[in-house]
Amino acid sequence: MAExxxxxxxxxxxxxxxxxGVDLHVADGQxxxxxxxxxxxxxxxxxxxxxxxxxxxxxxxxxGKDLTKAPPKDRDIGMVFQSYALYPHLTVRDNLAFGLxxxxxxxxxxxxxxxxxxxxxxxxxLLDRFPRQLSGGQRQRVAxxxxxxxxxxxxxxxxxxxxxxxxxxAEVRVEIKRLHAELAATxxxxxxDQVEAMTLADKLVVLNGGLVEQEGTPLEVYExxxxxxxxxxxxxxxMNFLEGEVEGGRVRGEGFDLPARARTSGKVSVGIRPHxxxxxxxxxxxxxxxxxxxxxxxxxAHGKLGGVKFxxxxxxxxxPKPGERLRLDVAARHLxxxxxxxxxxxxxxxxxxxxxxxxxxKKLQATEVS
Amino acid sequence: xxxxxxxxxVSVLQSVLSHALLIGAVIFALYPIxxxxxxxxxxxxxxxxxxxxxxxxxxxxxxxxxxxRRTDDGTWIFALQLGNSxxxxxxxxxxxxxxxxxxxxxxxxxxxxxxxxxxxxxLATQMFPGVAAAIPLYLLMDALGLIDTRSGxxxxxATSAVPFAIFQLRSAFDAIxxxxxxxxxxxxxxxxxxxxxxxxxxxxxxxxxxFLFAFMTxxxxxILAATFLNREENYxxxxxxxxxxxxxAAQWGHFAAGAILVSVPVMALFYWLQRNLVGGLTxxxxxx
Numbered sequence: 001m002a003e004x005x006x007x008x009x010x011x012x013x014x015x016x017x018x019x020x021g022v023d024l025h026v027a028d029g030q031x032x033x034x035x036x037x038x039x040x041x042x043x044x045x046x047x048x049x050x051x052x053x054x055x056x057x058x059x060x061x062x063x064g065k066d067l068t069k070a071p072p073k074d075r076d077i078g079m080v081f082q083s084y085a086l087y088p089h090l091t092v093r094d095n096l097a098f099g100l101x102x103x104x105x106x107x108x109x110x111x112x113x114x115x116x117x118x119x120x121x122x123x124x125x126l127l128d129r130f131p132r133q134l135s136g137g138q139r140q141r142v143a144x145x146x147x148x149x150x151x152x153x154x155x156x157x158x159x160x161x162x163x164x165x166x167x168x169x170a171e172v173r174v175e176i177k178r179l180h181a182e183l184a185a186t187x188x189x190x191x192x193d194q195v196e197a198m199t200l201a202d203k204l205v206v207l208n209g210g211l212v213e214q215e216g217t218p219l220e221v222y223e224x225x226x227x228x229x230x231x232x233x234x235x236x237x238x239m240n241f242l243e244g245e246v247e248g249g250r251v252r253g254e255g256f257d258l259p260a261r262a263r264t265s266g267k268v269s270v271g272i273r274p275h276x277x278x279x280x281x282x283x284x285x286x287x288x289x290x291x292x293x294x295x296x297x298x299x300x301a302h303g304k305l306g307g308v309k310f311x312x313x314x315x316x317x318x319x320p321k322p323g324e325r326l327r328l329d330v331a332a333r334h335l336x337x338x339x340x341x342x343x344x345x346x347x348x349x350x351x352x353x354x355x356x357x358x359x360x361x362k363k364l365q366a367t368e369v370s
Numbered sequence: 371x372x373x374x375x376x377x378x379x380v381s382v383l384q385s386v387l388s389h390a391l392l393i394g395a396v397i398f399a400l401y402p403i404x405x406x407x408x409x410x411x412x413x414x415x416x417x418x419x420x421x422x423x424x425x426x427x428x429x430x431x432x433x434x435x436x437x438x439r440r441t442d443d444g445t446w447i448f449a450l451q452l453g454n455s456x457x458x459x460x461x462x463x464x465x466x467x468x469x470x471x472x473x474x475x476x477x478x479x480x481x482x483x484x485x486x487x488x489x490x491x492x493l494a495t496q497m498f499p500g501v502a503a504a505i506p507l508y509l510l511m512d513a514l515g516l517i518d519t520r521s522g523x524x525x526x527x528a529t530s531a532v533p534f535a536i537f538q539l540r541s542a543f544d545a546i547x548x549x550x551x552x553x554x555x556x557x558x559x560x561x562x563x564x565x566x567x568x569x570x571x572x573x574x575x576x577x578x579x580x581f582l583f584a585f586m587t588x589x590x591x592x593i594l595a596a597t598f599l600n601r602e603e604n605y606x607x608x609x610x611x612x613x614x615x616x617x618x619a620a621q622w623g624h625f626a627a628g629a630i631l632v633s634v635p636v637m638a639l640f641y642w643l644q645r646n647l648v649g650g651l652t653x654x655x656x657x658x
Contacts (some may be wrong), residue, residue: 050556051556071555071560073555073557073559075556077556079552086553087568087572089568089571098567102558146557150557
């Protein structure tokens with residue numbers, strides 16, 4: 001096991017700069033999840049860690065050693081590919097043994113490891129099959145087993161579950177969490193799946209446009225997104241954004257008028273998660289319902305709020321009809337305010353309820369975004 | 371209802387027509403071959419056949435005469451010539467695959483200066499018939515002292531077999547996901563190790579097909595062989611065959627028997643490689 005440190009990683013392909021200076025620290029035994037939209041550089045970053053791409057600038061340290069320019073084979077990493085990349089001409093047993101055999105491991109140790117891994121992942125009855133004879137879920141397990149068998153110091157996962165169906169995905173997700181606990185291994189996990197990101201991560205790193213936009217525990221990032229981008233990216237359904245103006249301790253816009261404990265004034269984006277609103281006859285939000293999705297235990301009301309799309313999550317027994325007008329409210333601590341530059345504005349820590357009298361003050365907390 | 375019936379009638383008609391067409395095509399393709407077979411097993415110097423190609427009198431005399439032919443000093447010349455054909459074809463095929471494999475891999479995986487030019491130049495060589503180069507090749511071979519040698523002919527064949535093999539193998543390498551090699555490299559292989567342990571085994575069916583193609587072009591080639599080989603003991607089988615239908619006498623029976631003897635090794639090779647020709651070896655390696 002080992003810790004991983006990246007500093008100032010820059011990488012471009014031709015004229016396109018993909019990574020624009022990424023710093024990342026993964027502690028020994030930590031599971032870090034990299035999330036971000038397509039093209040944000042998360043896969044490139046993972047491939048750079050693996051040594052499949054060499055960074056144009058920056059350093060990569062694994063277990064304290066500078067391995068920036070080392071070939072993949074000398075980095076002691078195990079990688080699970082999105083496509084699984086099983087060797088089609090080898091049986092499951094030989095796939096698992098491939099890396100060990102390359103390192104001229106003693107055959108008795110190889111056999112023991114294969115045994116262990118097969119037991120851990122339930123592959124025992126599949127050892128003599130070829131990849132083409134396996135189902136998608138089984139292939140995925142073999143791919144994980146192949147990485148585990150070598151006992152690398154760092155595991156890399158590149159969207160390992162994206163080719164599985166929903167039920168299987170949930171199952172393997174739990175499995176990975178269990179493996180992480182069992183192996184106490186350092187892991188870097190790339191995904192675009194919200195649930196994987198939230199449930200697996202010790203530390204969540206949101207990448208955007210080749211830069212780290214925010215990092216922290218999943219709940220930190222979810223509850224206090226530093227930028228409008230992170231706020232909109234995490235959470236499903238996504239956070240609603242309303243354009244309004246802060247004035248005199250309230251934030252107002254078309255269709256809404258809410259108390260806002262912000263010591264700022266001027267134009268803001270108001271972020272409200274669908275899950276944070278509730279029905280209230282005197283509420284400051286007016287939603288014209290257009291589409292209703294009843295999920296049973298909860299209901300999503302989609303509609304327009306002041307001409308802007310807005311989604312509200314209601315308890316299961318509230319089922320409004322299309323065309324209905326709802327009054328909703330939201331707790332002030334669940335308001336996320338963002339300035340015109342997309343940075344989060346301090347809300348919570350301003351106690352005064354009255355109108356702001358000082359100069360508009362913005363607390364930019366996204367200074368890490370370089 | 372009536373609509374449904376008419377629909378059915380059309381499909382019956384279609385089926386009859388397409389079968390008739392296919393049967394016609396099969397007869398068209400097989401008729402000459404049946405003629406050759408019938409001729410080969412007929413008796414007499416120049417056997418006559420009716421419209422239905424069946425020998426009047428079954429005989430192995432032509433096959434025997436061709437296969438057992440000896441020169442005046444008692445050398446079994448047919449064996450020698452069969453050996454020439456096999457040697458030259460196998461050498462050409464091995465040569466082509468050996469050179470084309472690394473070249474095709476490089477062209478598939480790397481970008482380098484002159485890549486497009488290389489591909490274009492190789493494509494250009496495929497546009498000219500081999501004969502077009504016969505005279506310059508003859509001068510070259512003469513200067514190198516390779517006229518009337520088997521190794522010289524292998525070189526000549528390789529000039530066209532190698533580029534073709536490169537094109538074939540390049541598309542085979544293109545079809546192999548890069549992930550496979552990358553997985554091998556992360557697992558501890560060098561790039562060459564990944565190539566040898568993962569890419570080559572995966573591409574085996576294409577290697578077999580490429581080998582077969584190169585073998586067959588060399589095996590069947592006549593004009594260049596006839597141009598560059600002078601002595602009878604260096605002849606390849608196509609040259610031998612042609613001489614049965616010479617200017618002075620046409621020994622059609624011998625020719626037909628020879629044609630069948632020439633086809634047998636190719637059929638055997640096809641049969642042997644058939645296992646590899648069935649694709650699907652890549653299946654299952656990556657998502658599917």
